[in-house]
Amino acid sequence: MSTDPAPPPALPVRRVRFEYPDDLDPAWNRRLPEFAFGANSVSLLMPYAEPYFIRSIRAALPQLDQRLRPQVESFLRQESGHYRQHRRFNDLVASRYRGITRLERWIERSYGWLGRTRSVRFNVAFAAASETIAFALARWSEAHLDEFFDEGDSIATTLFLWHLAEEVEHKNVAYDVFEAIDGSRVRYSLAMLTTFTLLAWFATLGTLLMVLGSGRALKPVTYVRLLRWSVSLAFAVLPVMAASALPAHHPRDFADPVFLPMWLKQYDPATGTMPLWRAPASVRRGLIFGP
Template sequence: MNAKVNITNRAGASFPVRRMNFDFDAVPEYWMKGDAGLTHFMTALSALFPAGEKFFIDSVRAVRKHPAIANDEALQKEISAFIGQEAMHTQEHVGFNASAQKYGHDVDTLDCYTDKVIQGTRKFMAILGKPVGITQEMVDLTATTALEHFTATIASQLLTNTHIQELMTDETMKNMWMWHAIEENEHKAVAYDVFEGVFGKGLKSYALRTSSLVIAMVTLLIVQSYFLARLLKQDNQLNLDSLKSIYTYAYSPSKGVITGMGKEMLMYFKPGFHPNDLDTNSLLEKWKAKLGL
């Protein structure tokens, strides 16, 4: 799979930490079937990950010693494995982003923008929530929980949508995204379990997590769309052909990766929802076998 894999069992967690080392040197500029629009769509998504994954790690780490969960040995093992996987995702997306930068696509600036958006939004939401007892830790963790639902859902689409898979014609990039998708589903419940363990399952928690999903999705859509438009414009690819291929890939009713997420995303609003309600075990076993994981 064009990567050296070293698997670490995080002291009995239900999923391992796989230490990857993908070689992006031979990845072509337009690795999505030679299509600039599709490649830039995925690059704009990848530009969100280094700062985003660090935010996820920091959010969970900030509350892992909370008295409500500090003595839960099983959950603590899951948290350690979650942090390990997210750290590897950061490393590999930094590597891919550097390969895009090599072709003159300014992903470094987008990465800086992502961090500024995250920090500005989290601080603003904490100010808004302070009068009703919402702390910075609550804002950060509930945003992480919402975004983890998004990443697990889009990951499921990558693993099930054959149209998307056929467009990933570069083996290194396809394997990197599928590995990432597997791990997003392996640890999809960790941040959620931490959130419920610390803040409970009451009406306030429900209102906080569902409103956070709405805010997070609107912010993410705006930022990723801006990144995509910026990459296309800088590459002189902001044209109807690129926009048409992006629409078919992301937003068309029958094939779109984003539209295909609708049903699973809406399940988050169900009272009593838990990420493990969405059973992806057989899907993950199939793909782990395909990738030799």
């Protein structure tokens, strides 16, 4: 009788596509536009960071046990869906604010350089560490759902919450690949420091460009809010980063947020739709749909 544990199941692949109106305001939270700018600045990284993760994990596939492959391949399909939807959203952001296109070129060069010059083991460690940070961002966001999202544009809000919910769902996968091909805590810690530095640097630059472009640069409340959220986020993310670098750590040890995974279950695979966040039922269909 076999005692091998059951292979991890494949992840659901939700073929969601967002239709953004041409007049969508990138400051999609009118009460807290600074939060929208911060979220948008993270979105700017997705079309470059996530393809880098995908290439890194794919390069490791020949080294993996066949039992892991169904979950890993479905993880890659989820990531592919994320960056494609953010790419279209980012085009709207870049059309409204000067300097965003140039910033995107810097981001593209940075992740491209890592992919070309680092080893497969480092690149996989980078992907695993990045997924840990994304999970921490998801937990922090759920803790502030009412503050950050209740008065936000329904389409933009649904884009970000759908992505964050799937980050929770696949929090283990990139780490399992890293553990299977390497597992070095030193390499993982270095990759964690690198990905956090890039994220913080580019998110700061993107947020400042949008603050300047929106005319809010001379408003003291802008910087009070950004400082308060930065401190709150640091207290949420840094302990997760530190714990994840411990020798006995595995992402499954982290407690998942409660709401986001439950909300994700509202996806309708027959129609490829997610209900718009807090939108009236009459507009939930048709704005977000499958290919």
